């Protein structure tokens with residue numbers, strides 16, 4: 655059981671900055687995220703796009719903002735449970751909360767902050783019969799650890815940046831024994847550099863590129879042994895492989911959060927703007943996941959919400975202690 659002061663569900667920009675604000679009050683945080691890396695939408699959807707409305711940064715790449723937030727939170731040694739969706743929240747007899755993830759990891763704290771943004775990112779799955787029965791038996795939708803594919807044969811499907819970049823990475827580092835990239839069109843949506851590199855590597859025989867084709871079936875008794883590729887002109891053939899990785903992007907859905915007893919309005923959690931508390935005492939909702947009159951889904955609004963929510967959390971944890979606002983310019987940042 656992981657014990658902490660505040661469990662933050664969602665390691666997007668708002669969850670990360672809340673670690674810093676909680677740390678200033680000597681409250682320790684543990685973040686849970688279903689994605690394999692921190693950063694939420696900034697890392698997953700637009701890491702290379704510049705953001706122009708973060709105070710003090712005329713322009714900052716979304717990925718750089720996340721790096722900076724991680725650095726800012728580091729003195730407060732946040733814990734992370736990554737790659738695991740939070741599935742349930744239970745209350746103990748002592749009034750604490752236990753948050754359990756899809757893999758059964760349990761976390762206990764007196765306070766929970768939901769910073770779940772648009773919700774859990776679910777993979778877009780291709781319409782292949784029995785696809786789900788091969789999940790974790792050779793079918794994966796996210797590459798969490800490229801080492802997992804060392805010495806293996808891999809078929810990747812997709813035409814965007816992740817399909818291109820992972821094909822290049824697995825082939826270039828000689829990790830996978832064989833990399834086949836299947837895409838239904840002859841043009842790609844990814845960066846021009848990456849497209850050119852895949853074409854060059856295909857010319858050198860390092861990637862087998864199959865365009866104008868789709869993976870339409872999977873073969874194998876209990877685990878993936880091959881995929882059926884249907885070419886628009888040449889028809890079907892079987893490609894032997896150990897892994898099939900469709901990388902068609904991720905779509906957000908509120909997911910398990912919708913079933914935790916919150917007042918929900920238009921797919922978001924209703925909060926009291928006094929302190930961004932939900933209808934369940936001890937649980938707060940901050941960032942894109944909450945809603946109230948005049949709500950703006952902006953990073954800077956989420957930073958403000960997290961800052962006020964931790965002040966209220968402090969008062970709940972230490973009802974007898976008075977908390978006086980201290981400027982960081984005066985007190986500095988005293989880490990744990």
Ligand SMILES: Cc1cc2nc3c(=O)[nH]c(=O)nc-3n(C[C@H](O)[C@H](O)[C@H](O)COP(=O)(O)OP(=O)(O)OC[C@H]3O[C@@H](n4cnc5c(N)ncnc54)[C@H](O)[C@@H]3O)c2cc1C
Pocket residue numbers: 663664665666667668669686687688689693694695696699700704705706707738739740741769770771772773774775908909910911940941942943951952953954956
């Ligand atoms: C293309 C694009 C451009 C944008 N440009 C700007 C901009 O210029 N300026 C600006 O201010 N904003 C911009 N935004 C919006 C901004 O990205 C969001 O406001 C911000 O990401 C919200 O942060 P968050 O931490 O609340 O949520 P998110 O970034 O969505 O992070 C939430 C995290 O919670 C996780 N999660 C959800 N449910 C669970 C669960 N049950 N268990 C575990 N983990 C869970 C998700 O995996 C996710 O990582 C842009 C958004 C997009 C898509």
